[in-house]
Amino acid sequence: MSSYTIIVPDSSMLSRVCGTNDGNLRLMESFLGVPVFARGNELSIDSGDSSLEQKFRFAVDRILDEFSSGSGVVSDEEVVRSVINGGAECSLSIAIPGGTKKVFPRTRGQSVLLQKMRTSDIVFASGPAGSGKTFIAVAEALRLLLSHKVHSLVLSRPVVEAGESLGFLPGDLQDKINPYMRPLFDSVNAVLPPDTVKRLTESGIIEIAPLAYMRGRTLSSCAIILDEAQNTTVEQMKMFLTRMGENSKVFVTGDPSQVDLPRRTPSGFLHALNLLRDVDGISTAKLTSEDVVRNGLVKKIIQAYENEER
Known part of the structure; x- marks a missing residue:
């Protein structure tokens, strides 16, 4: 079984994705059905399933996008829960060639x-x-x-x-x-x-x-x-x-x-x-x-x- 890794260059963002005592990682694991590992500035899962890897990538990208554009009104845990509860919406995004960021529907x-x-x-x-x-x-x-x-x-x-x-x-x-x-x-x-x-x-x-x-x-x-x-x-x-x-x-x-x-x-x-x-x-x-x-x-x-x- 191969490992699929996502690099998060911003250490403060990675800390927020993981959550207090890795609470947000546990939420992501329940969503994906596999363990999520955090090492250095990397998040990874053990998987040979391309659809699961895509689901993992979309979820992390969208959580990071919500953290970047959020107003601070809701907690990080609520953001992660919202993304996870969105289910199929996590696979829907707007990738603009040459754009500065990927756009996700947020509701x-x-x-x-x-x-x-x-x-x-x-x-x-x-x-x-x-x-x-x-x-x-x-x-x-x-x-x-x-x-x-x-x-x-x-x-x-x-x-x-x-x-x-x-x-x-x-x-x-x-x-x-x-x-x-x-x-x-x-x-x-x-x-x-x-x-x-x-x-x-x-x-x-x-x-x-x-x-x-x-x-x-x-x-x-x-x-x-x-x-x-x-x-x-x-x-x-x-x-x-x-x-x-x-x-x-x-x-x-x-x-x-x-x-x-x-x-x-x-x-x-x-x-x-x-x-x-x-x-x-x-x-x-x-x-x-x-x-x-x-x-x-x-x-x-x-x-x-x-x-x-x-």
Whole structure:
């Protein structure tokens, strides 16, 4: 029987993976069904089973990812238990060629969303702020782009003011639009090195396209993300969806609780969710406050507002 070893260069991270008195290792052993050994900066198992080795690798990678991105609200043991209890989710990840890290769905809802993105050409993702819908969409789109499954990535948002006026922002049109597109680029910058982001944007492979400027285009061999889609009108949503060309993927994300359209103007996002839910090739995923992965207080805030609305 051969030994399979994972090197953890950060000794503090390795200590956290092992846990107090190796308590976390015992949890991993119950999950894997084989002993886990810690020697120096290495974790290893005795196995000749490639599927078990992959399960071990995904579990350790995801635990390390959770430790790196966690807010400290939950204990290390709770993180390990959460990963282990996720079961099959441990084998689901987004590996972006040339990326700075592997991206894991961190909740059941995010895992379902990613699965639908892998199997459908158009996916509508509905959920509250902080539920990871935009981040998962951007990471999966970048995987498609840098794996050469598509040739370009288009990032789009409707330019709708949430109580502020676009006209009073300083600078030219591009300067005015940049604040609206910043959240999408924050997600891009979180998983790609700065020089790669610069190269892809300067060459036009990653393109910023405000929704108003997409009329008349056909986007082929392209990953297309429409963010903040709850602020589209019915006509805008129809226009956007019909831009889709051959060999393209479309991810539409929105938060129905944050519609900034003028009163009595129907949301194109909500209309499309209802109209297209039974169309073959189109999937919908609904994330909830349980999928919120920002600061723990964000989840509590969203739940408080939801309770008041009920």
